[in-house]
Amino acid sequence: MCARKIAEEAEGNKIVVEKSTVPVRAAESITHILSANTRHGVSFQVLSNPEFLAEGTAIENLLNPDRVLIGGEESAEGDEAVAQLTWIYNHWVPSERIITTSTWSSELSKLASNAFLAQRVSSINAISAVCEATGADVSQVATAVGRDSRIGSKFLQASVGFGGSCFQKDLLNLVYIAECLNLPEVAMYWQQVTDMNEYQRTRFAKRIVECLFNTVSGKTLAVFGFAFKKNTGDTRESPAIYVCSHLLEEGAQLNIYDPKVECKQIELDLTSAAVTDNPDRVRKLIDIYTDPYDAVKDAHAIVVLTEWDEFTGYDYKKMLSVMKKPAFVFDGRKILDHQALIKIGFHTETIGKRFSRNTLLRSSGADI
Ligand SMILES: NC(=O)c1ccc[n+]([C@@H]2O[C@H](COP(=O)([O-])OP(=O)(O)OC[C@H]3O[C@@H](n4cnc5c(N)ncnc54)[C@H](O)[C@@H]3O)[C@@H](O)[C@H]2O)c1
Structure with a gap:
């Protein structure tokens, strides 16, 4: 649709730059549409110039890219179009960081x-x-x-x-x-x-259930973080959606807190048809909080699902005092000070490491 609109409106010689991630050979399809609709005196060159910006660091990535990739048709006209776009980038990107390739290579x-x-x-x-x-x-x-x-x-x-x-x-x-x-x-x-x-997300959720004495039904879990990574409110494909869905399926009550994600978005993600066939049940099982200290009240466990910096600065002793005992922390991002948490009395679990049973028992003051 976009290519057709360009063909309709363009005048003279134009360079069309494909920037978003597209299926390989999309440039070829765009070229076909443009050439089938070309009017007299109009010509097009389609370039592939993929975006390498990551969320949260987009400006930095744009100003100081590892590389800029420009793919074009292997012809004199294609080379000319690549040279024009290279000239624009050369205003702030050194030539050695600009890679020119065929269109297909660039897309792939x-x-x-x-x-x-x-x-x-x-x-x-x-x-x-x-x-x-x-x-x-x-x-x-x-x-x-x-x-x-x-x-x-x-x-x-x-x-x-x-x-x-x-x-x-x-x-x-x-x-x-x-x-x-x-x-x-x-x-x-x-x-x-x-x-x-997918296995990693499920494995983590199953470990939570296993540690909480093989059932989370009727238990309250405070979830810290819902965004797919810190410094963004974006939840697309966030592991939190899948971990929470698994826990909800098992009957857990979730108190969810994220510094940036909108309440509506969390509810939308957890009630979508992709993750549940019973949205009304899910709505009853989730509560969304704006204060993490409120979220942990009477909770059996804290589950960390996004690596927000603020999570490392909380007063966990204060949180422990209002939680059900034994209280657990499941750190899915490996950001917390686990030894400190064990010391104050949390049963602590994280990815890729097991704390010895003795340490846990000792920390909770039990005789061993
Ligand atoms: N986000 C966009 O809008 C966008 C647009 C066009 C292209 N891109 C491209 O897609 C890529 C992904 O972008 P993104 O915005 O999803 O961000 P990203 O690359 O920072 O994060 C993607 C995933 O990797 C994980 N991750 C980040 N750092 C990690 C580390 N050190 N070790 C292990 N896992 C880590 C994050 O938790 C996240 O789940 C970018 O590199 C860029 O090339 C992104």
Whole structure:
């Protein structure tokens, strides 16, 4: 529709820049639509210039990008269009950071970049399950692995899972393309990255139920964080939706607090047809709070699902005093001071690490 509108309105020679993440070969489809509707004296060049901005750091990413990718048709006209867009970026981006490729390579590089990032998260999350089973600590493993300069230390934070509007969509896009190209092994490989993400969310939710003496029915859990990552109110594909849905399915009462996500959005996410067939029951089981200290009153546990900085600064001793005992903390983002929480009397669980039973019993003052 957008391409048709451009064809209708454009005059003279125009460069159309495709910036949003699109299925590979979208530039080709745009070119077809434009050329089928071209009027006399009008010509088009379609460039692929994928967006690499992440939410919360968009301006920084724009001003100081790792790289700018520009893909164009392999022809003299295509080269000319690429040169024009390069000239614009050159006003603030050094030439060595501008990569020019064919249109297809550019489109596929965008999908591949997000797939590789998601794969790193799923890889460390897979290792976190092994850590919990063996007594290793995933943070120590991530540090050791990341010190290899070939691997690098970024994007190795184990968690309850990745979310956001891009990773899942781009992975599934890649899976779809591989299937269409009759490459089932490739499709299965990338599908596994998203399957591992789903496994991690479910595993965390099941661990909460297991630790709370195998049932959360009728128990109150305070959920800290609903956004897919800190410093945003965006909940798209947030692991919180899936963890909360699992707990609600098990009959838990959830007191949810997020510094930025709107109440309406939380209710919408948890009552959508994608996660429940009984929205009225869910509405009765959730309460949304604007103060975390109110959310923990009479709760059996605190469940951390987003890595908001403010969560690390709370007075957990004060929170413990108004909670049901034994009180639990489940840190799905590995941001809290676990030893301090154990010391004040919380039973503490986190991703990729098991605290010894003795430590827990000692912290609660029990004889061992
Ligand atoms: N958000 C957008 O609007 C947008 C638009 C176009 C393109 N993109 C592209 O999509 C990518 C993803 O963007 P995003 O906004 O979803 O943000 P992001 O890359 O910061 O976060 C995506 C996911 O990765 C997780 N994550 C972040 N840092 C991590 C770490 N160190 N270790 C483990 N997991 C970590 C986050 O919790 C989140 O679930 C960007 O890199 C960009 O290339 C984003």
